[in-house]
Amino acid sequence: MAAGRAAVDLPITNPPSTARRIDLKIKLLTAFVVCTNVLGNFSMSWGMKHQAVDLGLSPFAYIRLIFTPWVLLGTALLILWLLSRMTLLGWADLSYVLPVTSIGYVMSAILGKVFFGEQVTWQRWLGTAFIVAGIVFVGLTAANTTRPETAQ
Amino acid sequence: MKWLMVGIIVGSTVLADLLQSFEMKRHSLAAEDLRPGRWAGVLRGLAQRGPLVLAVFFMAISFFAFMKLLSVADLSFAVPVTAASVALETVLARVVLRENVTALRWAGALSVACGVALLAM
Numbered sequence: 001m002a003a004g005r006a007a008v009d010l011p012i013t014n015p016p017s018t019a020r021r022i023d024l025k026i027k028l029l030t031a032f033v034v035c036t037n038v039l040g041n042f043s044m045s046w047g048m049k050h051q052a053v054d055l056g057l058s059p060f061a062y063i064r065l066i067f068t069p070w071v072l073l074g075t076a077l078l079i080l081w082l083l084s085r086m087t088l089l090g091w092a093d094l095s096y097v098l099p100v101t102s103i104g105y106v107m108s109a110i111l112g113k114v115f116f117g118e119q120v121t122w123q124r125w126l127g128t129a130f131i132v133a134g135i136v137f138v139g140l141t142a143a144n145t146t147r148p149e150t151a152q
Numbered sequence: 153m154k155w156l157m158v159g160i161i162v163g164s165t166v167l168a169d170l171l172q173s174f175e176m177k178r179h180s181l182a183a184e185d186l187r188p189g190r191w192a193g194v195l196r197g198l199a200q201r202g203p204l205v206l207a208v209f210f211m212a213i214s215f216f217a218f219m220k221l222l223s224v225a226d227l228s229f230a231v232p233v234t235a236a237s238v239a240l241e242t243v244l245a246r247v248v249l250r251e252n253v254t255a256l257r258w259a260g261a262l263s264v265a266c267g268v269a270l271l272a273m
Contacts, residue, residue, distance in 0.1 A: 025183070032186075083186055083194060086172060086204075090180025094173040095245035095253050098238050099264040105271050127270030130263050137260030145252035146177065 026092050026143045030100055033084045038107045040077030042115070047071035049116070092143040099138040102131050157221040158233050161214050165237045168210035170244055175203035177249075235268035 047070030065071055088097055106128045112118040179201070185194045198204050218234070242261040246253040253261075 029183070079191065079195075080186065083181070083191065086176050086198070087181040087183070087186065089169075089173045090176035093245060093251045094169060094249060095242045095251050095257055095261065097173075098169070098241055099257075099260045102238070102264045102268060105268055109271060123270050127267040130267030130270060132267075134260040134263030134265075134267060137256050137263060139260075141254055141257045141260075142252075146250060 022091075023143065026088070029084060029088050029091065030097070033081060033088050033097075034101055034104045034107065036077050036081035036084060037101070037104045038111065040074045040081055041108060042074075042111050043070050043077060044074030046115070047074060093145055096138055096141065096143050099134050103135055106131055154221065154225050157217050157224070160217040161221060161234050162237045162240060164210040164214040164217065165234070166241050166244060168207040168214065169237075169241055170248060171203045171207035171210070173245070173249060175201055175207070233269075235265050238265045238268065 047068055048065070050070065066075060085097070085101070109118075109120060109124055109128065113120045181194065184190070238261055242253060242258065245251040
């Protein structure tokens with residue numbers, strides 16, 4: 001773990017090529033955060049819908065469910081999501097990460113329609129357009145405005 | 153009860169994200185830390201960092217409050233109303249974390265908040 005890389009130890013400015021490389025790394029990590037979240041939630045949802053387990057109030061039923069393949073895969077993906085999101089929050093602004101990773105809502109809606117046959121109303125498509133527009137706006141701004149870049 | 157739960161969810165989500173962002177900017181992780189073989193060590197390291205433990209605590213409060221909200225309100229109400237945290241967190245990112253939130257970023261955050269609300273209807 002790279003704990004201890006304090007901001008004060010970093011150079012104040014980066015040459016343009018380094019800045020571009022860092023920007024690319026942030027965008028790739030953002031895509032990774034979104035994919036692990038969407039696939040993790042999808043895997044959990046798929047596992048829950050295809051299990052004939054009566055959950056009731058017994059904690060053992062939940063424990064058994066966690067160790068089924070799809071739910072286990074979903075859990076692993078969500079652990080990876082948590083770690084990668086924390087990493088991203090160290091590299092980019094919170095006010096950048098929140099809107100940009102919201103594309104996950106859109107992807108989840110699409111997966112829900114394709115794999116679970118869920119209905120997508122006009123409000124949902126309008127919501128999707130708003131989210132995509134918001135992501136484009138935020139994506140045009142600098143990812144990190146508080147200190148020198150760290151994603152090296 | 154309904155609005156109390158909404159307040160708890162939004163408040164605890166905002167606190168969890170602010171704490172995570174604050175702490176991860178002080179000591180960020182490297183890309184290599186995401187390799188599967190290193191998860192256990194990374195998680196152990198993160199568990200020793202007070203602000204992150206507090207952030208997970210607030211995430212847990214938010215999760216259980218959301219479950220409680222779902223028991224007293226419709227999903228079509230619960231999800232969009234919690235999207236308010238995106239706008240509130242952008243305000244606090246500017247005020248508390250001193251991020252440079254430009255007009256374009258404000259527009260983006262508001263657009264996303266509206267989009268999430270519409271998506272959940």
